Amino acid sequence: MDQPRSIKITDPKVGLAKAEHYCAYQERSQQEVRDKLYEWGLWPDAIEQIISQLIEGNFLNEARFANAYAQGKFNQKAWGKIKIKQGLKLKRVPDVLIKKALLGIDLDDYLAALTRLLQKKASTVTEKHELKRRYKLQQYAMSRGYEAELIADVLKNSGL
Template sequence: MDEPKKIKISNPEVALAKAEHFCAYQERSQQEVRDKLYEWGLWPDAVEQTIGRLIEGNFLNEDRFAKAYVKGKFNQKAWGRIKIKQGLKLKRVPDVLIKKALLTIDPDDYMAALTRLLEKKATAVNEKNEFKRRYKLQQYAMSRGYEADLIAEVLKNSDL
């Protein structure tokens, strides 16, 4: 089976147009765009120049990306703040923007999402021992990026 042909671009103007399309399709972090430009075979000066032009043209905006990422991961995948923060760090988003973006999650919605997550998981856990059952629920919620103190609070105030 033939491997897909790798696109090689050496013209910065062609790369800019392609990168604009790449950014217009969905919000991207600077690092994602940088990786894509290197993948296309652009040399370092052209990569940084292209990123600068994408920022000027408002195709690339880390703040907007961070907020969209937080909103998407929380609303679609019900991730907790810890997992979302790790995801943004992997995309090399600055800490100050991560903090700002995480503040966009409404605390009441966050607790409601955690409660829903635990209630849904509780129906799937067939553990008779009360302590083991709670431990499994706690571990599951922690794996989804929720804070231990909030998980304990939800488990304490419910009959899961």
């Protein structure tokens, strides 16, 4: 059985047009676009030229991407700041932009999301021993990217 062949692009103009469409569909990091252009088979010098043109045309904006990513992961998946930061680092977003994006998350909303997350998980934890139960809840919240001190505060103050 034949494997589907990926289409190779050699013309930088075609690459730019496809990359514009790719960026217009949703916010992308420079690294995501760079990886996609390599996947399409463009040469490194053409790739850097296309990325420059995408930035000039405002199709590509790392700060906008970082903010959209942070808000999206927080609002849609209830991720904590640690997990969001890791995700942005994997996309090779500069630390300065990561910090700004994380500051864009409202602290009250953040605490409310953590509280909801813990309450929802608490209803499914069957552990009877109090310390083990709290440990399980704390581990769960940490796996979702929340800070240990915040989790401890919420657990203490909400009586979970």
